[in-house]
Amino acid sequence: MKNLILTTAALALSAGFAMADTVRLGTEGAYPPFNFLNDDGEVDGFERELGDELCARAELTCEWVTNDWDSIIPNLVSGNYDAIIAGMSITDEREEVIDFTQNYTQPDPSAYMVLAGNEGLDVTDAVIAAQTNTIQAAFVADMGAQLVEFATPDETISAVRSGEADAVLADKSYLAPIAEENADLSLLDRDELIGGGIGMGLRESDEELRETFDAAIQSMKDDGSLNELIEKWDVGETF
Template identity: 60%
Template sequence: MKKLLLATAFAAIAGVASAQDAIKIGTEGAYEPYNYIDQATGKLVGFEIELGGELCKRANLTCEFVQNDWDSIIPNLQSGNYDAIMAGMSITDERKKVITFSDNYTPPSKSSYMAASADANTGEGAVISAQTGTIQAGYIAEQAGNTLLEFATPDETVAAVKNGEADAVFADKDYLVPIAGDSGGALVMLDKDVALGGGIGIGLRQSDTELKAKFDGAIQAMKADGSLNALIEKYFGPESEKF
C-alpha cells in the first residue's frame, strides 16, 4: 500500500513538473509596439510577443499568449488564469508588494506628453490623461495643480486629447511617438521627458521562483549575445535605449 501511495505521489509530482513546462502569458494586446492585435490576421504581435517566443524557446518552455484587460491583469495572474505577464509593465516597488518580476528586458524607459499643439499646458491647471494603474497615472496624480483623467485603455487616453477632454496625454514615449508621427500633425510630442520605473520585466507570482529563474537566465543570455538589443532596435528604432 505504501509503495502504491509513493508511486501515486511521484506521478503527481511529475505531472506538476510537466504542466509547468507549458505556461500561459497574459498581455493586454492594445499597446503598440509592445503588444497589439494585427488587424489583418487577428493575432497578437509586437515586441513582447516576439521576445516572449524567444525567451520561452531558450527556457525550454511551451508558451501561449492570452489577452487580458490591463485593469485586471495582475489579479488574474494571482488567480492562476495565467503564469506570467508581458504587457509593457514597468518594475516598481509598489507592484513588488504583490508580485515579483524577472530581470528587466528593457532599460528604464522615458515617459512623455503628447498634445494637439506644441504650446499645450501641462502645468498648473492642466488636465492630463493617463491609463489607469500605470506609473504615468501615479506620477500625474502626485503633481500639484494637475487634474488626472484616467482611462481603462491607452487608446482612450489619446482620444481624450483628440476630442478636447484633456490638454495632453502622458504615457510611455515609445507608445506615443508612432501615434504622433501617424497623425499628420494633429498630435505633437512635447519636449518634457520623464524617467520612471526600473525598466520593463515579466510579472510573476512571488511563489514561482523556478519560473523566474528560467526567465532570468533567458533574458541574461539575450543581453549577453546582443539579440535583445537587436530586437529592441527592430521595434523601437536605432535611437532607442539599449543595454
C-alpha cells in the same frame, strides 16, 4: 504493423511534450509596440518575439493568453497563467505581490503629447489626461496638475483632440508613433522618468520559473539579440 509503430512513436512524442509543462504567458494585447493584436487577431509586437525567443532558449512550450489590464495580476496569482509579459514596469508596489525577472528594456520615459502649436504648454498648470490606474495617472495626481482619467488609451488621445485635456501623459514608445503619423499632434520636449524598466512578472511561489526566464533574458542580453529586438521595435535605449 508499420502504422502501429508510427502511432506509438507519435504517442511517445506527445507524452514527451506533456512532460515539459506548457507555460502560459499572459499579455494585454492592446499596447503597441510592446504587445498588440495584428490584423489576424494574433498577439504580435516586441514582447511576442521576445517571449517566443525566451521560451525557445529555455526549451519551454509557451502559449499566449490575453487578459484585461485591470485584472492581469489577480489572475496571475490565482494561477490562470504563469507569467505576465505585458509591458509591465517594475515597481515597488508590484514587487510586494509578484516577482519580476531582470528588466528587458531600459526604463522608458513617459512623454506628453499635445495639439500641434501648443508646445509651450506649462504642464504643471494644465489639464492632463491619463489612463485610469496607471503610474502616469498617479504621477499627474502627485504633480498637482488637473488629472482627467479615461478607461482606455484611445480615449485619452481623443480627449486631447477634442480639447477636453491639454495634454496626455503616457509611455513615450506608445505616443511617439502616433505623434509621428498625425500632423495635428506633437510631443513636448519634457519627459518624465516614472517607471523602472519592464520585466516579466511571475508568482512569488514560482522561483524556479523566474530563474529560468531570468537566465534566458541574460543570455539574450549577452549575445546582443535583445538589443536587435529593441531596435527593431523601437522600444527605447539598448543595453
